[in-house]
Amino acid sequence: MTTQDPVADDPAYATALDTAERLLGFRLERFLGAGPGEPDNAEDFKRIATIHAFGDVWPRTDHLDTRTRALVSVTIAATLGVLEPLRGQLRIALHSGATREEIVEVFLQVAAYAGVARAFDGYQIAAQVFAEAAES
Incomplete structure (x- = not known):
């Protein structure tokens, strides 16, 4: 179509x-x-x-606000190891009011439940997005 x-x-x-x-x-x-x-x-x-x-x-905010939905999405993308989608989810989280500290806590949770290696892979993308946000 x-x-x-x-x-x-x-x-x-x-x-x-x-x-x-x-x-x-x-x-x-x-x-x-x-x-x-x-x-x-x-x-x-x-x-x-x-x-x-x-x-x-994303517009469904009656039960989960956008910030919470963004943190959940970061967690899912990091756990799955889908790094380019993770980059977008991190941008959404930052644009939705999540702090860098909250995002680091997400990676601690990913490390505990999905593995440290997976968390480190994802956190490398987070560090890039943090740097990109600091430049803009």
Whole structure:
């Protein structure tokens, strides 16, 4: 279902992209188009995933506020060892009011329950994001 302008054609997608920008501090569009060698439906996957995460899940603040949801997401990404998504989750956590100290505590928890090696891998990404935030 690839269209000429998926954002203009899908208000839910546009809203999700706006939410992502608010949480991350930058627009996602540059990451969402089909790249060289990707099939036509790659854009559909990226659009659907974006709508689900940033349109359906992140706005749910009745029971978990955005800051808490961000810390949970950092924990999950670090535990799974998905380092590029972790980078985004760390940015969201910082933009949502989580402190660097709270994020370090998350890595202590990851070390205790998912392993020290996994926590150190993730913390290297956190240190990069902390430095990036200090520069801006």
